[in-house]
Amino acid sequence: MAKLHSKLIWTILFILLLFIGYLYLVPGQKQDSQRNAPIVAVTTAKVETKPMISSVSSLGTGIANHSISLIAPTSDFITELNVREGKAVQRGDVIARLHDVQERARVTELEGVLDEQKRQLNRLKNLATTQATAQSLLDEQQTKVNTTLAQLDIARAQLAELTISAPFSGYLGLRQVSVGAYVNSGTTITTLDDLNVLRVAFSVAEHYLAEINVGMPLFVTNAAYGDIRFNGTVSAIDTRIDPLTRTVTVHGTITNADLRLRPGMLLNVQLELDNHMAMQISERALVPQQQKQFVYKVAADNTVSQVEVVIGQRTPGWVEIISGLQQGDEVVVEGTQKLRSGVAINRVGG
Incomplete structure (x- = not known):
């Protein structure tokens, strides 16, 4: 009986020694693996504060400011x-x-x-x-x-x-x-047209009705003039919604002293709904996890840490940062799939 108790005690001591050795050995292996882990090549960018412009696009038609047919009475x-x-x-x-x-x-x-x-x-x-x-x-x-x-x-x-x-x-x-x-x-x-000011008529989904006001800035482009932008403002908003298309007709006015724009032209309209300064990053930097958004923030020693951010409005290619980052912080834009917190990075491209 005494021998059985002694054998059991030695077995317990042996298992305990193995457990203590594991506790000392594994962290060391992790540190060695981290030290020997390859440096990941990524593209980074800094958080910028710049105008956040929210807009809606539509196709419009040019209309003379005043237009009549002169007829024989x-x-x-x-x-x-x-x-x-x-x-x-x-x-x-x-x-x-x-x-x-x-x-x-x-x-x-x-x-x-x-x-x-x-x-x-x-x-x-x-x-x-x-x-x-x-x-x-x-x-x-x-x-x-x-x-x-x-x-x-x-x-x-x-x-x-x-x-x-x-x-x-x-x-x-x-x-x-x-x-x-x-x-x-x-x-x-003959006909008589006042072309010094051109009106543009376009339709906007009723979803945006509450955001549109007279005086809002807009610009138009036309295939005849490539990327040249003609600036104007909203001059009138229809009082009725089209029940078939659920859109509202909006009129804008554009100064046309050089007469390049003509009534009947097909115009690409960009209506600016909002314009404010905001911290922004490329939307490619976002790492979505469930209902949250994360980014990899670069530290001074070129290692990264995963940081949760709260985002605001989005524009094509960019997203507003409400909290989680500061102006000038550096985040990973490309290569996030290979990263985890603590990994060292090497900047490539830009």
Whole structure:
């Protein structure tokens, strides 16, 4: 029995010695393995503070700021035509005149009649002061004057209709008729467009409606001009949502003094929803684990440690850092798959 107890004690002591040896041996092996571990080649970048721009893209159509078709108000011959295709005109410039001999004669006739009636009215007024004429004659003459004056206003309006003038400053389009042609009422003579300011109409998903305001900056590009950007602002937002597409129509205005943009153009619109300064890193540096985001932060001795970060907005290629890093911190952008905390790195590329 004593021998059995002694043997059991020696067995326990032997196992205990093996366990103590394991505790001393394994950490040493880990340290040796870490010292002998290969240095991982990675690409790094520093945390930057720069503008974080949130935007939405859409396709739009160019629209003239003001645009009309100049049409003949009545049927008659064209006696004067001042259409210089593509040329600028000022408000009030005469574009065309229709045959107006009869209307001018009618105005001249009524002006003469009105002058004579006014002289008779003044004569009756003078006689009325001496009680030499009846008040009824004076009233009758006043009625004649008023009637002729109304007829003259109508005749002058009819004469004015035969002169087609520019209602606003702009650029004339293609000529549709010639001098001497007989035109019917409603015939288009030419077009007039105000091109110094171009409007762009585009649609935005209703999801962004709460973020859009009048005055927001936007820019457009067009295939004819490559990467050249034309800057503008939001000028109007439709009060209705399209029930089929669930989009809202937005209008922007763009200064177009050089006339490079034209109505009808297909425009690529970039609407800037937000622009603020933020700490940012490349989205390639993120290492997602479950519901959290991590990065590998580089220490002064060129080793890395895994750090949890809280992210904010995303833009193509970049992500905002809310917490977890500081301005100027260096993080691994490429090569994160080979890393774990404590591993030394070698910077390559950039």
